[in-house]
Amino acid sequence: xxxxxxxEPKQSLTADAWAxxxxxxxxxxxxxxxxxxxxxxxxxxxxxxxYWHFENRDALLRAxxxxxxxxxxxxxxxxxxxxxxxYQRIVKLFKAANASYRAGRLYLAIAAAExxxxxxxxxxxxxxxxMQYLFECYRALGFSEASAAHWxxxxxxxxxxxxxxxxxxxxxxxxxxxxxxxxxxMIKVLIPREAPPxxxxxxxx
Amino acid sequence: xxxxxxxEPKQSLTADAWAxxxxxxxxxxxxxxxxxxxxxxxxxxxxxxxYWHFENRDALLRAxxxxxxxxxxxxxxxxxxxxxxxYQRIVKLFKAANASYRAGRLYLAIAAAExxxxxxxxxxxxxxxxMQYLFECYRALGFSEASAAHWxxxxxxxxxxxxxxxxxxxxxxxxxxxxxxxxxxMIKVLIPREAPPxxxxxxxx
DNA sequence: CTTGCCCCATACGCAAGCGTATGGATAGAC
DNA sequence: GTCTATCCATACGCTTGCGTATGGGGCAAG
Numbered sequence: 408x409x410x411x412x413x414x415e416p417k418q419s420l421t422a423d424a425w426a427x428x429x430x431x432x433x434x435x436x437x438x439x440x441x442x443x444x445x446x447x448x449x450x451x452x453x454x455x456x457x458y459w460h461f462e463n464r465d466a467l468l469r470a471x472x473x474x475x476x477x478x479x480x481x482x483x484x485x486x487x488x489x490x491x492x493x494y495q496r497i498v499k500l501f502k503a504a505n506a507s508y509r510a511g512r513l514y515l516a517i518a519a520a521e522x523x524x525x526x527x528x529x530x531x532x533x534x535x536x537x538m539q540y541l542f543e544c545y546r547a548l549g550f551s552e553a554s555a556a557h558w559x560x561x562x563x564x565x566x567x568x569x570x571x572x573x574x575x576x577x578x579x580x581x582x583x584x585x586x587x588x589x590x591x592x593m594i595k596v597l598i599p600r601e602a603p604p605x606x607x608x609x610x611x612x
Numbered sequence: 613x614x615x616x617x618x619x620e621p622k623q624s625l626t627a628d629a630w631a632x633x634x635x636x637x638x639x640x641x642x643x644x645x646x647x648x649x650x651x652x653x654x655x656x657x658x659x660x661x662x663y664w665h666f667e668n669r670d671a672l673l674r675a676x677x678x679x680x681x682x683x684x685x686x687x688x689x690x691x692x693x694x695x696x697x698x699y700q701r702i703v704k705l706f707k708a709a710n711a712s713y714r715a716g717r718l719y720l721a722i723a724a725a726e727x728x729x730x731x732x733x734x735x736x737x738x739x740x741x742x743m744q745y746l747f748e749c750y751r752a753l754g755f756s757e758a759s760a761a762h763w764x765x766x767x768x769x770x771x772x773x774x775x776x777x778x779x780x781x782x783x784x785x786x787x788x789x790x791x792x793x794x795x796x797x798m799i800k801v802l803i804p805r806e807a808p809p810x811x812x813x814x815x816x817x
Numbered sequence: 818c819t820t821g822c823c824c825c826a827t828a829c830g831c832a833a834g835c836g837t838a839t840g841g842a843t844a845g846a847c
Numbered sequence: 848g849t850c851t852a853t854c855c856a857t858a859c860g861c862t863t864g865c866g867t868a869t870g871g872g873g874c875a876a877g
Contacts (some may be wrong), residue, residue, distance in 0.1 A: 419824060436727055439644040444864060454866085455825045463866070518780050519724030522641055525731025534781045557794050560777065560784065561801070567776040575723050575743065577741045588763050596766070596801055649834060659836085661854045669835070718852060819877090826871080834862090841856075847849090 420450060422460045422470060429471040433574035434512045438520035443469060465525070472529045475513060479533050482510070483540060495563065497598050500541070501590065511570040525546045538563045548598070562597045618816060625655060628663045634676035639717045643725035646673060670730070677734045680718060682737050687715070688745060698752035702767065702803050705746070706795065709771045716775040743768045753803070767802045 428450055429441050442455050443464055451455075461467045487499040504511070514533075520526045538559050545555035573580045581589055634646050642815055648662050648669055657785075692704040709716070719738075725731045743764050747780045750760035778785045786794055 437724065439642065442864060443866090452824095453826055455827075458866070459823095459824060464864095515724065518776065519642065519720065521780055528781050534777070535784065538781075538784060547875095553790075553793075556786075557797050560794065561770070561798055564770050564773025564777055565766065566773065567812050568771065568773035571723065571772040571776070572739070572765065572769055576743075577728055579740065579743060580751050581761075585758075587763065588758075593766055602640065647834060648836090657854095658856055659834095660857075662855095663836070664854060821874100821876085823874090824872090827869085829866105829868080831865085833864090833868100836859105836861090838859080839857085841854105843853085843855105844851100846850105846851080 420452060420456055420460065423474070424450070425457065425460055425467055426470040426474045429467055430475055430513060433516045434470065434509055436517050438468075438523070438526070441471070443467070445447055469525060472517070472526065475517065476529050479510075479514075480536065482507075483537060493544040494598055497541065497544050498594055500544075501562075501566070501594055501597075505569060505573070505590070508573070513586060515570060515574060522603070534563075558597070565593060565597060613744065625657060625661055628667055628679070629674060630662065631675040631679045635680055635718060638676065638721045639714055642721050643728070643731070644743055645674075646676070648672070671781070674730060677722070677731065680722065681734050681738055684715075684719075685741065697801055698749040701762070702746065702749050703799055705749075706767075706771070706799055706802075710774060710778070710795070713778070717779060720775060720779060739768075763802070770798060770802060774791065 425446070428446050430524050431444060432441050432449075441464070443454055447457055457467070461470070482503070483500075486503045487496050490496045490499060517526060518530050518534075521530055540561035541562055543554050545558045546552070548555075550558060569580070580586070630651070633651050637646050637651060637654075646669070648659055652658050652662055662672070666675070687708070688705075691708045692701050695701045695704060722731060723739075725737050729805055746764035746767055747760050750763045751757070753760075755763060774785070785791070
């Protein structure tokens with residue numbers, strides 16, 4: 408009931424500040440929790456401010472989703488862009504995935520609202536882009552197209568599942584050294600350096 | 613806007629019918645979409661009926677979650693209960709996980725509402741139970757405690773991630789023979805029959 | 818100092834949903 | 848046939864949030 412600490416309204420608000428606040432709300436309380444008046448209270452202003460910056464609630468959600476997509480796209484290159492070795496690219500991607508807790512919550516919360524048509528396209532683009540990146544990594548490792556697609560999907564599913572576990576049952580996700588072991592195991596299994604013997608993943612070299 | 617086809621109100625409604633309708637709504641439109649009056653319209657009755665069967669909206673959600681937990685618990689034993697081979701237990705679990713589309717949507721939708729304190733405990737129990745089951749499977753395969761915990765988490769994460777992918781980007785999830793190949797790959801990788809060489813998963817025998 | 822623009826507060830009408838109060842209908846008990 | 852319990856409809860007040868209308872304060876230009 409107590410509306411936390413309303414931030415200082417110091418300067419004039421920007422549309423980006425509203426979008427960022429919307430993303431924060433999504434990460435905390437889910438997509439449907441994004442409401443104009445509660446957000447205004449959080450920002451220390453009233454609706455009057457909001458409806459000057461935005462046409463309506465949908466416009467805010469669109470802006471927030473665009474901001475999110477941009478941030479996600481920037482991250483995927485900024486964090487592991489200048490890495491030539493495809494193996495290390497996957498490793499870095501894996502560690503980055505478990506690094507930002509907020510980013511994970513954001514994805515899960517936004518993806519959970521995929522029934523809204525507007526959300527769907529954003530989630531699709533972000534997911535496809537990430538899996539495409541993984542696909543190219545496996546291709547660079549020498550995997551065939553079909554095999555790389557399977558392994559990319561596999562690895563991405565594991566990313567997503569770890570996010571889910573970390574959110575829903577954090578006590579089942581280890582910390583410290585044990586977590587490092589866990590990550591090492593997944594990396595070792597999900598990035599086969601030697602050729603699988605027969606029917607599956609193609610021999611890289 | 614058109615409220616679909618209101619079902620025939622034929623007989624008297626039961627509390628279970630309301631709970632089931634709530635679960636259906638959760639699977640379709642998310643946890644927050646469970647509202648008394650829309651549900652009543654769907655069932656071809658009015659609020660008067662609801663508030664005879666339930667104290668309030670929270671009671672309905674609680675009943676729905678209990679029904680869900682019970683169904684999930686029944687499934688995990690009913691589908692793969694009488695299977696002696698732990699390897700085949702994991703295989704069956706894997707295939708069952710990708711079998712029921714609705715069950716997957718339900719889990720994701722409920723888990724996405726983990727900010728509500730009531731939901732959290734249900735999701736935790738269901739998740740812990742499933743991972744515990746996997747843990748015991750890996751133990752039965754000869755894995756050490758630490759190793760089985762890692763592999764169980766790994767496998768469960770992959771389950772969850774595949775659910776997520778199937779919901780968010782279904783076009784990236786193959787069908788038919790290619791899907792079978794994909795499942796076969798994951799099973800092969802996630803259930804190592806031979807001992808990993810050195811530092812990780814313990815030799816089963 | 819006045820003018821204009823940017824940013825926001827206030828006040829209003831409207832819709833949806835929760836919970837309550839109360840009455841009606843139906844069916845079995847007797 | 849009356850009575851009672853079960854199940855539901857109707858009507859009401861209340862709250863929350865959306866969107867609009869309108870005005871006001873601050874600030875720079877002139």
